[in-house]
Amino acid sequence: MSFPWKRTTIVGAAIALVAAAAPAASAATPDHRPAATAWQGAWAAAQHHPLSDGGSGPGWFLDGFANQSVRQVVRVSTGGSRVRIRLSNRFGVEPLHVAGATIAKAGSGAKLKPGTLRALTFGRRLSATIAPGRELTSDAAGLPVSALDSLSVTLYFTKPTGPATFHDLGLTTAYRASGDHRFDPSGTAFAGDTSNSRYYLAGIDVDGQRTARGTVVAFGDSITDGYGTATNTDNRYPDELAERLVSAGKRFGVVNEGVNGNKLLGDSTCYGEKGVTRFHRDVVAQPGVRTAIVLLGTNDIGGGGYPDFGCGASAVVTDRQLINGFRALIRTAHAHGIKIIGATLPPMKGAAGYDTPRNQDVRAAVNRWIRTSGEYDAVVDVAAVLTDPATQVLRAEYNSGDQLHPNDAGARAIAAAIDLATL
Template sequence: MFTAAWTASPQQPSEGFTPNWSREGFWRQSLRQVVRLTAGGGRVRVRLSHAYGTSPLRIAGATVARAAAGAAVEPGSLRRLTFGGADAVRIPARGQVVSDPAELPLAAGEALTVTLHFDAATGPATYHAQAFTRSHRGPGDLLTETDGNAFSEVTESWYVLSAVETDAGRTDGIALFGDSITDGFGSTPGADRRWSDALATRTGRPVLNAGIGGNLLLNDSAWYGEKALHRLSRDVLDHPGVDTLVVLLGLNDIGFSETDEQPTYKPAPVVTAAELIEGHRELTRQAREAGLRRVIGATLLPFAGSDHWGERAAKTSHALNEWIRTSGEYDAVADLHRVLADPRDGDRLRPAYDSGDHLHPDDAGYAVMAEAVADVL
């Protein structure tokens, strides 16, 4: 039985927060990506997404290996992936494929390197904007390269790869569903210090990160993904082994309309607490209908002083948080607002947990979030 051990939620090609390769895609190149697994096993397979492709995508070949430094891999660990027994595969527009399993013993917490070779022009590539770790690109077929020296270009996004699954046989996976805070913005790049990483270490359970920076609960966004109400099935419920959902959403719905500094936030409809509450209720309904054992609500973090803050934002966030705490709609509540608040001003992040923008936690703040969720699992 296979269990999702790592995920990244697909996004449509866009400029995103930082420069990336999604709009140009790939041609006669190899792409090497490194991910940290939260469940081990003796066999591994990958899920490749072409969710936003408008024509078929050809994968000329793929390999997996234990990661070494940078783009290097551990010698002797390389395994060629097949798809229905074939080395190459064509993914239909808006489709996905899952590879055949490859024999490769891996432990929870271990880093896996996935290499894809594109011998034909891909066009714009489905991707995940904010990886907070490096991916590597080089010319030609580099599937079996071990030292990584030919991978001369780097990015901090993931492309095409949407999940890694192992034969762990686990059915106690935890999915974190949210925006840039769940994605890990403000954590140390390359250090695996997101709160999903901290929660996996703390609990020993598979933890899937289903965050998208800038994501909204109620509305689609050109750069920041489909609204959460539409993507829950694809990004959480369709992955094997998940039994618990943690929801942390609504901050961008509230805050994007407070600032004119980011044109990518537009249009940014003004939403009410009642609308957000109905959105949360719909998420819990979808999760329970899919058979999840537990659905946990997390209160919005303090964000006074950030570009998302204002009088209306304060009123709406307070009302939503009070509903999450007291409504009984969730099986349990992680009161992240309380544990991260500045004791001198409850609407602000504690300075020791602030990455600097008064909106996103730092590594220490993410560790506190993980502890708060672990306490109510």
Template sequence: MTTDSTASWTAAFRSAVVSPHETIDLFELRGFAGHTLRQIIRLDGGGSALRIRLTNRYGKEPLHIGGAHLARRTEGSGIDTGTGTPILLGGAAEFTIPAGEEAVSDPVERAVTAGEELALTLWLPDDTGLSTYSAVPLRTGYAVPGNALTAATLDGTEGLEELATRHFISGADVLAPAGTRVAVAFGDSWFEGTGTTPDTDHRFPDLLNDRLRAAGSRGWVVNQGLSANRLLTDEIGERALARLDRDALDTPGATHVLIHFGLNDLGIPGQEAYPDPAPIPTASDLIAGLTALAERIHAAGLTATVTTVGPYKDTVFEGYATPEGIAVAREVNDWIRGADSPFDTYADFAAAVADPADPDRIHDDYDSGDGLHVNDAGAQALADSVDLTGLGIRLAG
């Protein structure tokens, strides 16, 4: 491979995954058998080569992949067949990922750029069992019966399904120049993008990347947001304190971690959908958890930025917003803004999207309609609230 000898493998796309075997099923659960699965990856950064990360982390059966294929996406499920290439594992076009494990593909010798859309197609000849998946990727995927691994399009194919969830993909890395810096957006649905328009890349990390590119950044942000995820306790996905190493600190090329947690710790206990919720934490509980994150991020030699807890007073989710929880959020936000916070910098998400007349609720212009998540304009306001010079990603010049 003819590449810069100083280049290194660096995360250029991430998709946080959850188990289909959790107690609470808020999202579509499914497996595949005799299907072709085509899913879209939009790269946050570029490099001289690419490798794909496939996951069977929560699978209870071996994941047999009869073939994997990568090509530039055109529109819908279409691909530019002239750019197609097989994805190999250990030189093999057909391979199996054991239950509970993950795999990193052989490198693909192809220069790729930030913003490039790639279609990864998997031929799944055997029953996969319920799949390891990403709940809210906000990127339509496609599944059809039979082997259509290299088909120019799946549109119009009999039995075509459009998928709102992403399956078996946890990321992509690029061979990036030395000195490239990557921030991991490690948080909940406010990072994953719930409430923004699907298939438009208007999530907060996407829009922050737009700002970084416009400023001539030599780095980018990858998205490890996980909807309904909590800081202190497990429910949907492992709690932040448990998944920090795998989903943030061990990310290749990571220099910085950006954090948004607390909403689900405060809101989920009041919802009837959760049979045995933990009690609402105190401000001291959340501050201790956030402090532990900061200390572990610093111990790994990375920069840590925290965001204030977003407003949520008028959410439509019954039982989510309580006077007690909202009071805790205010106290935690005061601590984040104060001198005692252990974080290097903070972004004031709450102030960016709050209604000035009632700061505990999202402003109507930024509300997705559920009172808990921001819309596209709100995500832009969040991205605009981040100080790029304090983010820890090197700018040009």
């Protein structure tokens, strides 16, 4: 069973960690109003530990790669005249040797569009080594891209990588082939060996005359990550938000930093670092970050009382603990000139393991605070949008089947509820 949001231990003092100083990798100006040619986030995926089980589907994270090429397709939310990629060995225990990398506009499947293939370099070298716990940004490559273009990034690994830093719920097909196929436009060698996760690829940034006016970071758990939406459709709510912005002629990048099963206050080797810790890396450090949308906390509430499934014991949380955690995120965002928008927690009536009288009381108290406290800069009332007022369950037309996760239509409804002026 996939647990859309999960649970683990709460350490009261850990909330203070989010306010600690951390190096910011943003290319924005000090008040986070990006300059016209500043790097902007166009796509991202939050990185986490390699799992001890199969994750959300067949994956390559435990064995890693050796003398293999990995091709990953992503859709960027905004355009520019230059691109660069960010790679992560955040959770690796050994140095990661990247023998080479390329980027191109994606064709169908693993194919590349003719004339768009570019070699990527790292400090003007074709190969690079990333130390454990570190990330690396490539040099800029001249490749004009438009908002909502799909790009293919191909990484080649000669030496065994060991277990991979990755993003489990990719919801987009990744391809693997033996040998070096960085410059293979046909994609034929990649046939038959696929995964729906992301490997080492943490972000794609753009720069140039058509660059966005800032980056919006969607920060959350499985609903942000897209659980319940269809594979290979780019129908997660941040994707739908990016489409709305493009249609409205508003030049903002949108990046998705959701993690399936994630919690605000509890770490998990299966479902990522707690939100109060990873907020620095996944929000503050995003290039050009201007606004963050926080949809997180349901797993903290629903996790209490669950047994340990191998990802850490489940703590019971109070509304006050969650509110203090949200306040820590707000303080950190404001300290870095970032606008922060709070999303109310969606309905969980009828959801196995989540729907208890106590959990409903905690959720109601948290949502009341989000709506009325005025501590967030703006509010998206996701609960009101998704809840059937007659039954208090997730609306049938938005239900992916588990009474908890919205489907494609539900993700579209969340994006539609966001006032674009607040971004």
